[in-house]
Amino acid sequence: MSTVLPAGTVAPEFSLHVTPDQKLSLSELRGRPVILAFYPADWSPVCGDQMALYNEILSEFQKHNAEMIGISVDGSWCHAEFGRARKLHFPLLADFEPKGDVSKKYGAYREADGFCERALFVIDKNGKIAWSYLSPVGVNPGADGILQALEELPK
Amino acid sequence: MLTPPVSSKDHLQGDEKSPIVLVEYGDYQCPHCGHAYPIVKQIQKHYGKRLAFVFRNFPLNEAHPYAQAAAETAEFAGTKGKFWEMHDAIFENQMSLAVPMLVELAGSFDLSGEELVAALEKHEFTAHVKSDFISGVRSGVNGTPTFFINGHRHEGPFEFEDLVGSIDMRISRDEK
Numbered sequence: 001m002s003t004v005l006p007a008g009t010v011a012p013e014f015s016l017h018v019t020p021d022q023k024l025s026l027s028e029l030r031g032r033p034v035i036l037a038f039y040p041a042d043w044s045p046v047c048g049d050q051m052a053l054y055n056e057i058l059s060e061f062q063k064h065n066a067e068m069i070g071i072s073v074d075g076s077w078c079h080a081e082f083g084r085a086r087k088l089h090f091p092l093l094a095d096f097e098p099k100g101d102v103s104k105k106y107g108a109y110r111e112a113d114g115f116c117e118r119a120l121f122v123i124d125k126n127g128k129i130a131w132s133y134l135s136p137v138g139v140n141p142g143a144d145g146i147l148q149a150l151e152e153l154p155k
Numbered sequence: 156m157l158t159p160p161v162s163s164k165d166h167l168q169g170d171e172k173s174p175i176v177l178v179e180y181g182d183y184q185c186p187h188c189g190h191a192y193p194i195v196k197q198i199q200k201h202y203g204k205r206l207a208f209v210f211r212n213f214p215l216n217e218a219h220p221y222a223q224a225a226a227e228t229a230e231f232a233g234t235k236g237k238f239w240e241m242h243d244a245i246f247e248n249q250m251s252l253a254v255p256m257l258v259e260l261a262g263s264f265d266l267s268g269e270e271l272v273a274a275l276e277k278h279e280f281t282a283h284v285k286s287d288f289i290s291g292v293r294s295g296v297n298g299t300p301t302f303f304i305n306g307h308r309h310e311g312p313f314e315f316e317d318l319v320g321s322i323d324m325r326i327s328r329d330e331k
Contacts, residue, residue, distance in 0.1 A: 049298065055217050057292055087217045142297035 004107040004119045004134045011036075011123045012105040016093040017076040024069075024091060026127070033066040033130075033153055034123040035146055038108040038116040040137060042074045042082035042092075050118070050140045055088050057143050064150040066122075071095050071102065073115050110137070122149040157306040158293045161209050166238045168199070169207030174329070175322055177206060178303040180213035180291040183225035183245045184252055185299045192246040194315050201319065210242060212287040213299050221252045223284065228257040230280040231271050237264045305329060 005011070011034075015025040026034065039050055051070055054061075061068050068090040074082070079092040095102045095116065103109035108119035118135040131149035135141035161167065161176055179195065181188040199208055212230075214222035225245050232241035244260045245252065254275070258268040274280060291301070295308055302309040302318065304325045311317060 052215055052218050053292075053297060056215055056288070060289065060292070089217075140297035142295050143292050144295045147292065 002107050002109065002117050002119075002134060004117070004132045005105075005121070005129055007129050007131055009129045011121065011127050011129050012102070014093075014102040014105070016071070016095060016102060018091045018093055019080060020076045024093060026123070029067050030127055031125050033064055033125055033150060034121075035061060035066050035068045035150075036071060036106075036121040036123060037069070038071050038103055038106065038119040038121075040110075040113075040115045040118065041072055042078050051088060051092075052086055053140065053143060054090065055086065057147075058089055060143075060147060061150065064153070066150055069093060071116065073100050073103070108134070120146060122146060122153070124153055156294065157303045157308075159290060160306060161207075165209045165211065166233060166242070167207055167209045168239060170204065171207055173205055173207040175202055175206040175326060176209065176305055177318075177322070178209040178211060180211050180287075180294075180296045180299060180301045180303075182212075182214045182219055182222045182299040183229070183249065184219035184222040185215065186249075187298075188300045189246055189249040191300045191313055192243075192249075194313065194318065197315050198318055198322070201315075202322070206322075211291060212284045213291045213296055213301070214284065214288065215299065221254070221257075223281070224254055224257060224275055225252060226284045226287075227275055227278075227280040228261065228271060230283055231274050232261065232264065232266060235264075235266055237266060240264050 011026060013026050015023050018024040054068055058068060070092040073095050075096045076094040079094055083092055100109040103116045108117040110117055118137050118141060120133045120141060121129055122131040124130045130153055133141060133145050157178060161178060199206060212226040214226050216223050229238055229241045229245060232238055258271055261268050261271045302313060304322050309321045
């Protein structure tokens, strides 16, 4: 398993496609907490998968003014269709070119498989990692850790 | 761990003081929960009076358009003392889940369909279902169904043998 960036580290900046013709940078979100969820791939076969779960819990994240972002190595066209089919109400970033570049910076890339780990980061409003968690790749880590981390952020 | 613990606010079958308390977080429209439904019945039969069963709502509304209405219908029936009848009937008719079907089920239990429709429209039970959902999130529920045995999350598959294995292990640990 990888070693993900620990709490206290400055979250590496990135700028990735959020739609085929738009990019999103981490620095654009400065001033509010960001939840960064790396996941292996769109279209996982189970219902109630990780992204579907976060979609249901968005209102809880929003109580902390937090921005939820999913990241995988899938391309933005794939993300667009996945997001549409699952009615996801948060952005999915494409760590597609160079493949896995951002995931590697966060220690959340599986070289042997060529896709992301299931890794979670809560980044504080100043751009520093407040909490991180690496889940076994087959296990949906749920959201209890994220909520607890958001609650523990200094106001 | 299960947060909050089982209390009188829960829908419980059996005796709250049973040595085994099995809690399911479920979604009435989730096919995996439909699969688990007869298994839970088997588990209840297997352990008899030694086991109490609790059902809490965890509807994934974006994925399952009727899950919320179904959960609210069961809660509505619960206020009339018919929670388990409705819970069972919804799972037994999961393939044809829709609002008119829920109204029909209400009728079959001598509950007013009009009252049910009004309760759904006024979102009378929405907050209750939501609070179940949030408790699930806090307890580490990551999909449906998720089972807890005496407050501890059951991991992995949930076929009859898996749940029995997990329950027996929990009993032997609790007895130590």
